[in-house]
Amino acid sequence: MKILALMVLLLAACSHVPLDSQPMPRVETEKYMGKWYEIARLPNRFEKGCDGVTAEYALRKDGTVSVLNTCRKGGPQGPERTASAKAWSVDPSGSRYEVSFFRPFKAPYWIIELDPQYRWAAVGHPDRKYLWILSREKTLPPEIEKDLIAKLQTLGYDTARLERPKQ
Numbered sequence: 001m002k003i004l005a006l007m008v009l010l011l012a013a014c015s016h017v018p019l020d021s022q023p024m025p026r027v028e029t030e031k032y033m034g035k036w037y038e039i040a041r042l043p044n045r046f047e048k049g050c051d052g053v054t055a056e057y058a059l060r061k062d063g064t065v066s067v068l069n070t071c072r073k074g075g076p077q078g079p080e081r082t083a084s085a086k087a088w089s090v091d092p093s094g095s096r097y098e099v100s101f102f103r104p105f106k107a108p109y110w111i112i113e114l115d116p117q118y119r120w121a122a123v124g125h126p127d128r129k130y131l132w133i134l135s136r137e138k139t140l141p142p143e144i145e146k147d148l149i150a151k152l153q154t155l156g157y158d159t160a161r162l163e164r165p166k167q
Contacts (some may be wrong), residue, residue, distance in 0.1 A: 022155075023095035023110040031118045032094070032111070033057045033065070036134035039120075039145065040162040044130060046083075051166040052076040055134065057087075064088045067099060076166050112155065113148060120144060122152055131157050138167040 038053035047053065050071035058066040067085035072078040085101040087109060097109040107130075113122035120135045133140070133148060140148075153159045 023093065023112055024114050025093060027094035027111050027114060029059060029094045033059050036136065037138050037167055038132055038165055039135050039140045040133040040164045042131040042158065042161055043163055047071060049073050051078065053165050113151060122148060124157065128157050
């Protein structure tokens with residue numbers, strides 16, 4: 001009887017544990033390349049005060065990806081800051097990358113949700129400490145954003161903390 005009670009207690013506790021954040025099973029790298037607008041993000045120190053945020057990805061001849069992040073401090077018309085990085089795929093799915101803005105430091109970049117037409121994406125960190133919602137346009141239709149945020153919440157991301165930079 002004690003074992004049964006312990007199992008019920010463990011199962012009840014597990015019902016509140018979010019699903020593991022997993023990247024997409026397959027991403028076509030060439031389709032993912034290009035310019036993306038940041039729609040929302042979890043707060044982070046390197047984008048504090050940033051608006052007009054974009055990320056541009058370009059495939060290099062060696063198979064790695066050039067990354068150029070742009071941010072405007074103090075509003076969408078503020079002074080521009082850029083940061084360049086290099087990314088490389090860490091598995092054949094095309095959805096898990098390592099990104100390095102300066103060596104030897106690198107961080108995981110997982111494409112966790114992606115529109116079939118590559119119009120929007122959610123990029124996260126396996127520990128859920130970073131999250132970005134990206135779009136090919138400066139805005140995302142409200143119904144798509146709502147559904148995407150609900151999905152991200154089930155994956156364990158704290159969507160209540162999302163910031164929305166001005167574009």
